[in-house]
Amino acid sequence: MMYDKMIPVITIDGPSASGKGTIAQLVAKELGFHYLDSGALYRLVALKSSQEGVNISDEDVLAEIASNLDVSFENNDVFLENKQVTDAIRTEQCGVLASKLASYQGVRDSLVARQRAFRKLPGLVTDGRDMGSVIFPDAVLKIYLTASAEVRAQRRYKQLIEKGINANINALQEEIRERDERDSHREIAPLQKRLDARLLDTTSLSIFQAQNSVLEWYRACCAN
Ligand code: DC
Numbered sequence: 001m002m003y004d005k006m007i008p009v010i011t012i013d014g015p016s017a018s019g020k021g022t023i024a025q026l027v028a029k030e031l032g033f034h035y036l037d038s039g040a041l042y043r044l045v046a047l048k049s050s051q052e053g054v055n056i057s058d059e060d061v062l063a064e065i066a067s068n069l070d071v072s073f074e075n076n077d078v079f080l081e082n083k084q085v086t087d088a089i090r091t092e093q094c095g096v097l098a099s100k101l102a103s104y105q106g107v108r109d110s111l112v113a114r115q116r117a118f119r120k121l122p123g124l125v126t127d128g129r130d131m132g133s134v135i136f137p138d139a140v141l142k143i144y145l146t147a148s149a150e151v152r153a154q155r156r157y158k159q160l161i162e163k164g165i166n167a168n169i170n171a172l173q174e175e176i177r178e179r180d181e182r183d184s185h186r187e188i189a190p191l192q193k194r195l196d197a198r199l200l201d202t203t204s205l206s207i208f209q210a211q212n213s214v215l216e217w218y219r220a221c222c223a224n
Contacts, residue, residue, distance in 0.1 A: 004116075005138060008033075008123040008222060010214070011131035014145035015180045015191060016095065017156035019202050019210065020127040023145060026211045028125035031218070036118040037073075038128030038135070039098065041111050043089035044071050044080055046097035056100055063106030069114075087163055092175055099179045102129075103186040130189035132197050140222040142197040143214060151203050152176055 010027065012020045021037055028035035045066045054061050072079045077086045088094070101107050108130075115135050118124055128135070132142035147155070153173035160167040183191040193199060198217060202210045 004119050007119050007121055008141075009119060009136045009139040010123070010125045010141045010143070010218060011136050011139040011197075012125065012127040012143045012145050012214070013129055013131050013133070013191065013197065014127075014143075015152065015183065016099075016176055017152035017159075018146050019152075019155060019207065020145045022207055023202075023210050023214060024125045024127040026207070027214045027218070030211070030215060031123060031125070033123040033125050034118055034120055036115060036124060036126040036128075038111075038115055038126060038131060040073075040078055040089060041066075041069070041071070041114065042098035042102045042107075043094050044069055044078070044085070045101055045107060045111075046094050047085060047089050048080060049101065050094075050097060056097070059104045059106050062101050062104060063110050066107045066110035087165070090160070090163065091165060092160075092167070092172070096175060096179065099182050103182065103188065105188050108134075108189060129183055129191040133192070133194055134189045141214075141218050142194070143200050143217075144193040144197040145200045145202060145210070146193075147201060147203040149173060149176055149180070 012024045014020045025035055045062060048065050048069065049062055052065070054065065070081045077084055078089060079085065112135065118126065119136070126136065132139055150173065153169055153176050156172050156176065157167050157169045200210060200213055
């Protein structure tokens with residue numbers, strides 16, 4: 001839609017546990033923009049398919065699940081078929097399964113329109129792997145947010161423990177490495193730092209500093 005193109009989008013892509021979700025939400029809040037956690041959609045497909053006992057090799061059924069996903073986002077909660085699944089989709093098993101089924105073209109295609117529908121006034125901040133490259137190629141500001149694998153494992157560990165989910169730091173680091181490998185080397189919409197994205201390495205930045213970098217870039221390039 002022509003009109004959509006006038007609604008500003010900030011995309012934050014990056015590897016797992018880089019902190020992109022936290023930063024994206026803070027920036028959205030500061031600007032009064034909408035927020036899309038695209039990874040949650042892949043995690044929801046993963047949750048639903050494991051509930052249904054679908055085989056990971058069954059691309060058609062997985063794509064069908066992605067097309068028919070009955071999901072809603074309210075405040076900070078995620079609902080699948082009216083059941084609150086906010087924490088259920090955050091487990092590492094769900095993340096690993098999401099990463100595997102995200103390599104299927106059929107699954108990705110089924111989620112495109114749903115993601116673009118989040119583009120509403122006054123603007124959108126979104127995080128994922130292909131937000132700037134595939135879903136919102138005309139975004140006004142594209143960021144590639146990353147941090148060292150060690151720091152990302154520590155952050156993910158802290159996040160899980162705070163949610164009361166059991167975790168092991170070494171196993172997490174290994175899972176993060178494997179997931180990075182799969183997400184960056186798949187054929188379709190791989191995670192890559194594109195030339196039109198600005199690099200934000202948060203290894204030694206606080207959340208506040210990272211949030212401010214994004215806001216400064218946005219104000220410099222795009223805010224009236
Ligand atoms: O951001 P996350 O860890 O919640 O995402 C879970 C998985 O979903 C991730 O490992 C790869 C996939 N994903 C994707 O392929 N494209 C996106 N835009 C977002 C997530």
